[in-house]
Amino acid sequence: MLRLYNTLSRKVEELERNDVNIYLCGVTVYDYSHLGHARTIIVFDTLRRYLIYKGYNVRFVQNFTDIDDKIINAAREKGIKASELASRFIEQYFIDFDKLNVLRADNYPKATEHINEMIEFIEKLIDKGYAYVTSKGVYFDVTKDEDYGKLSNKNINELIAGARVEIDPEKKNPLDFALWKFYDEEPNWNSPWGKGRPGWHIECSAMSLKYLERVDIHGGGEDLIFPHHENEIAQSESYTNKQFGRIWMHVGMLTTKGEKMSKSLKNIEPIYNVLKRYGANAIRLYSLSSHYRKQLEYNDGLLEQALIRWRDIEHAAYELIFAEGESEYDDAMKIAEKSMNEFIDAMNNDLDTNNAINSLTELVKYINKHASNDTLTKSIADAVRREFNDMMNILGLRIVTINDNYEIERLIEERNRLRKEKRFKEADMIREELRKKGIELIDHKGRTIWKCLDRGELY
């Protein structure tokens, strides 16, 4: 049984339903997505893949915040419309995350396409007495929500005392947050209270309500706990009178030299850049190399380690493809089963992906060992293939596929002819030539196989 840590209860809880609705807070599209975004999204993608593997019926919704001050400012700098900038970075988002082998969500709702839903939401909050209008906009009154602060475990009075938000005398309380803000200049939308733009938190409440009848897992980066998720809960529960979000999952921040990766610290590493250098598989392994709730340090050495780890897995994957012959395979079945069981145990334990990867490594070692001894038969390969592929799949790992291997096979033949004649220099030249194209040859007794390395240049 899968057990997940719930930020709300601060306990590890079992996921008891069979239909699982997941809402992930996505990115604000005003710039390239960075490795920190990648980690959060890869974690949720892995969770989703695992749930699917376990037979759950998963529905996955992830939003795009496509309107806010940062987008407007960035667009102004570039001299383009905010909507144009947003759609450009949404496009880029898909380029990056498709390469990272992140499954597409069932829905990617955008804030600008749900203005009406938000307005309706706000109207009801006003009707119910949870929100009020000032000269600047519409605000949510946090004191009307008795359990405000329950997610972030904050005491409302302490929050008020230590509030860092600038004081707006019209607000009843410094913690009250905007549902709608008045703006005369574009981009803006009409509302019953005046032209303006929605506040940030309201989009997730309105959109998750629209696309998911119930949110079983709601999550995002750890930095969203307060105020974003706290506010979402306050609004949504005030609106529906029902609990909003069952399990709240939060992914730890990526750090560089011990400090959070963020725009303001200028220590961002855009995904496209890391992809170029290490490839998607290494990034996924890196992102999953530590428990998701812990902070993860970013540096080249760690990506390097992940890439080395990937090389072993990749090697095994190709050896399985090229395996030939028959033999006993009882042992292989046992190892595959053991490795898979350990993998599942690790995953069930609040997504202990690092240990899950270690379990895969166990099988990989077994495969590679047989391969080097020239005892990896097709029988053995068949006996372990399903488990191997399942684990690869859950982790979102995949080898590079190439459609035309005729030329490779031809060069291998030629090289082997040269080797037979002991013309090793020339043979090595062919191997070198292929290596430059990312094809690595592996000599076995009487035959040579190849693998296509997943490397940055391919992206």
Add this chain to the structure above:
RNA sequence: GGUGGGGUGGCAGAGCGGCUAUGCGCCCGCCUGCAGAGCGGGUAUAUAUGGGUUCAAAUCCCAUCCCCACCUCCA
């Protein structure tokens, strides 16, 4: 100041009372025409600090120090 999470060998990362994971790196050897993978051996005297509980603590308790995140926009 409040809230949460941490401090384990060169690096990453388990263990949550006894049996000192694991991976990577590094060194030596074997194997190979060479590579890759593999095999054998070695390396690190590892558990922030100081107390305490216990026959036994990295694991429990107390104190101290340090780090990070959140408390403003943020994945």
